[in-house]
Amino acid sequence: MKTAPCPAPRNQISSRSMPWLWLLTTLLLAMLPASRTGAEAAEAGVLEKHTNDLVMLDFGGNEGLKHLFAPKGCTIINHGDAAEVTGPMRGGSQSLTITAGVQPWNLSNYLYLVVDVHNRGRQTVTIICRAEDPEYAGWHHFAESVARVDAGETSSVMVFLKRKYGPDEILKARFPGMSALPDGYMPHWSGIDPARLTKIVLGLESSGADFDLEMRGLRGSGVCDPTPLLAPDYFPFIDAYGQFRHADWPTKIHSAQDFAARQMAEASALQASPRPASWDKYGGFLTGPQLAAGKNFRVEKYGGKWWLVDPDGRLFWSHGVTCVGFSATTPVPGRQHFFAELPTNDDPPPSAANWYLANLKRKWGDHAATAAALLAHERLSSWGLNTMASWSDEGVTRLDKTPYTKILYIDAPKLAPGLKLADPFDPAFERSARRAAVAEQRSTGNDPWCIGYFIGNELEWRGGPEVINEVLTAPPKRAGKQALVKLLRQRYASIARLDQAWQTTYASWDNLLACTNRVDATLARQDFVAFNEELAQRYYQTCQTELQRALPGKLNLGSRFNTVNPIAVRASARYCDVVSFNKYNTSIRSLALPDGLDRPIIIGEFHFPAWDRSFAAAAGGDHLCEAQRADGYRYYVTGALDNPLIVGTHWFQYLDQPLTGRADGENAPIGFVDVTDTPYDELTKVTRELGDNLYARRLNYLAATR
Numbered sequence: 001m002k003t004a005p006c007p008a009p010r011n012q013i014s015s016r017s018m019p020w021l022w023l024l025t026t027l028l029l030a031m032l033p034a035s036r037t038g039a040e041a042a043e044a045g046v047l048e049k050h051t052n053d054l055v056m057l058d059f060g061g062n063e064g065l066k067h068l069f070a071p072k073g074c075t076i077i078n079h080g081d082a083a084e085v086t087g088p089m090r091g092g093s094q095s096l097t098i099t100a101g102v103q104p105w106n107l108s109n110y111l112y113l114v115v116d117v118h119n120r121g122r123q124t125v126t127i128i129c130r131a132e133d134p135e136y137a138g139w140h141h142f143a144e145s146v147a148r149v150d151a152g153e154t155s156s157v158m159v160f161l162k163r164k165y166g167p168d169e170i171l172k173a174r175f176p177g178m179s180a181l182p183d184g185y186m187p188h189w190s191g192i193d194p195a196r197l198t199k200i201v202l203g204l205e206s207s208g209a210d211f212d213l214e215m216r217g218l219r220g221s222g223v224c225d226p227t228p229l230l231a232p233d234y235f236p237f238i239d240a241y242g243q244f245r246h247a248d249w250p251t252k253i254h255s256a257q258d259f260a261a262r263q264m265a266e267a268s269a270l271q272a273s274p275r276p277a278s279w280d281k282y283g284g285f286l287t288g289p290q291l292a293a294g295k296n297f298r299v300e301k302y303g304g305k306w307w308l309v310d311p312d313g314r315l316f317w318s319h320g321v322t323c324v325g326f327s328a329t330t331p332v333p334g335r336q337h338f339f340a341e342l343p344t345n346d347d348p349p350p351s352a353a354n355w356y357l358a359n360l361k362r363k364w365g366d367h368a369a370t371a372a373a374l375l376a377h378e379r380l381s382s383w384g385l386n387t388m389a390s391w392s393d394e395g396v397t398r399l400d401k402t403p404y405t406k407i408l409y410i411d412a413p414k415l416a417p418g419l420k421l422a423d424p425f426d427p428a429f430e431r432s433a434r435r436a437a438v439a440e441q442r443s444t445g446n447d448p449w450c451i452g453y454f455i456g457n458e459l460e461w462r463g464g465p466e467v468i469n470e471v472l473t474a475p476p477k478r479a480g481k482q483a484l485v486k487l488l489r490q491r492y493a494s495i496a497r498l499d500q501a502w503q504t505t506y507a508s509w510d511n512l513l514a515c516t517n518r519v520d521a522t523l524a525r526q527d528f529v530a531f532n533e534e535l536a537q538r539y540y541q542t543c544q545t546e547l548q549r550a551l552p553g554k555l556n557l558g559s560r561f562n563t564v565n566p567i568a569v570r571a572s573a574r575y576c577d578v579v580s581f582n583k584y585n586t587s588i589r590s591l592a593l594p595d596g597l598d599r600p601i602i603i604g605e606f607h608f609p610a611w612d613r614s615f616a617a618a619a620g621g622d623h624l625c626e627a628q629r630a631d632g633y634r635y636y637v638t639g640a641l642d643n644p645l646i647v648g649t650h651w652f653q654y655l656d657q658p659l660t661g662r663a664d665g666e667n668a669p670i671g672f673v674d675v676t677d678t679p680y681d682e683l684t685k686v687t688r689e690l691g692d693n694l695y696a697r698r699l700n701y702l703a704a705t706r
Contacts, residue, residue, distance in 0.1 A: 384691015
């Protein structure tokens with residue numbers, strides 16, 4: 001996974017300054033009062049559960065109502081200690097707004113924004129709650145969550161306040177190699193400045209004609225306090241099973257004996273919930289339409305919507321999860337004090353630790369890999385999932401039990417120094433694409449369970465033709481830059497004409513080739529557009545040619561766009577069988593292709609983290625985070641099922657990332673299972689419900705509800 005780039009932290013830290021920061025940390029620790037012993041900390045928890053919420057608005061009085069706004073036709077009245085808001089749903093949706101007024105709310109010391117909602121209506125209401133700071137512009141400086149509130153039920157709608165800016169330098173030095181820190185700093189491209197909350201928007205969606213909601217107590221909850229992190233006894237903060245040591249939760253493993261109890265409980269649950277009866281062996285719609293069978297998966301339009309079709313000729317919608325396997329290593333050197341103990345390793349001192357694999361061995365002994373691989377297939381079918389998506393372990397995917405996808409990579413020189421994009425004009429590009437495809441001929445190429453191949457991941461096409469400015473920074477021998485200069489020579493009669501158009505002073509074509517400066521993209525835009533089109537067409541055409549030459553009939557699933565450059569997307573739609581996106585949004589119900597192109601789309605990555613089995617376990621959220629993560633999943637996937645272009649969604653990923661970070665620092669709790677291999681039941685319950693109704697919903701046999 002690669003998240004969208006974030007602005008640089010307010011204060012940069014250099015490796016040269018690190019020793020001084022460590023020294024400063026040590027001095028600060030020495031000045032702190034004596035704290036609990038390690039045993040006392042383990043018993044009581046260094047991070048105790050906080051209940052001192054910050055009340056932002058009291059809706060029981062007139063003052064609170066002054067900050068609440070509803071569209072015309074809705075009414076807002078006092079109802080005891082709550083504000084009751086009623087009104088019509090317009091096209092299945094409605095929107096309410098809460099404003100801070102003159103002074104923004106400061107929630108910098110809190111993890112969550114919370115509003116208590118009681119649904120007095122007759123239909124379930126889905127609430128999309130978005131908190132904004134003054135810099136909100138549609139795609140950043142906000143935090144958002146989804147909660148379903150059934151008729152007659154009450155729920156606390158929680159928004160995790162993902163921090164936009166970095167933590168204190170001392171904390172960064174104290175927890176190296178970790179993106180998210182225990183003090184509540186969980187970086188995100190859309191993150192918010194919690195010290196400047198100005199607006200909360202409640203988007204309402206329901207199948208009912210109207211809504212009737214009571215709202216109580218808008219508040220900040222879960223104290224975000226870095227002070228305990230500086231205590232001498234904070235370390236180690238990871239226990240012998242890879243879990244966060246300073247908090248507890250109902251499914252936490254406390255001893256080796258707990259594994260057996262978890263195994264028995266899960267075995268019973270899996271037996272009670274076998275794979276959906278309406279699925280064929282691939283997970284396609286067995287009781288649905290019979291189309292022509294074939295050797296491989298294919299794409300086809302049926303009933304006005306795009307579908308995958310499995311080899312048995314059944315409609316197939318890819319409901320999957322990535323990274324099914326055992327890879328969950330975290331670097332150890334320089335961080336040994338993080339851990340209560342390290343897993344057994346045959347090469348001490350270990351450079352990396354894998355608690356997930358160690359816990360599998362505790363459960364299954366010497367046959368852990370085999371047992372866990374078989375269990376993964378059983379789990380996915382029981383959970384209503386029919387695809388082992390990208391980066392899944394070949395030892396798992398090759399058991400002929402669950403369809404899977406694979407990523408092929410092209411190893412060729414980069415188009416430009418600052419771009420994660422191979423140069424398709426370089427002869428090495430075509431050779432690499434051919435090698436990657438040929439390597440699959442005798443394995444996945446002959447495997448009917450292989451749905452198809454993504455070629456690359458999150459290539460750096462960026463947001464438009466301005467990306468071509470990066471090509472100008474390449475050295476003169478780079479094939480792509482030579483191709484750009486060739487195109488410019490065709491478009492301009494002389495270098496003087498180009499200098500006039502771009503307001504540059506190249507003086508000669510050779511000088512342009514040698515120069516590595518960027519230009520004013522607004523002046524060069526039409527030329528950039530022309531080369532962007534040539535570049536994208538060459539890229540995707542070459543990939544498709546080599547894939548079909550070596551692996552005829554296999555699907556080309558595209559390159560998993562994480563930004564939308566319309567020119568590149570159009571080229572992908574022209575040459576790939578499926579256009580793929582990694583979309584970390586709340587909803588993709590309205591996702592479309594440029595110019596109204598009618599081609600199938602697959603989602604390569606999405607997820608919603610929940611921190612209440614780790615760093616935020618003591619924040620007072622209990623299981624609500626897990627419940628709302630499940631609500632978010634339901635909302636995302638039902639929107640995808642209703643979108644006629646989308647043929648599947650793949651959650652990133654099967655197991656949680658290590659809390660101390662993988663090699664690049666990512667450490668989010670985003671799995672279907674945690675580090676002890678314990679499933680997140682709230683999430684799997686929803687995926688199973690969706691799996692049972694997957695095809696009925698897609699074919700409009702089931703009424704669309706949000």
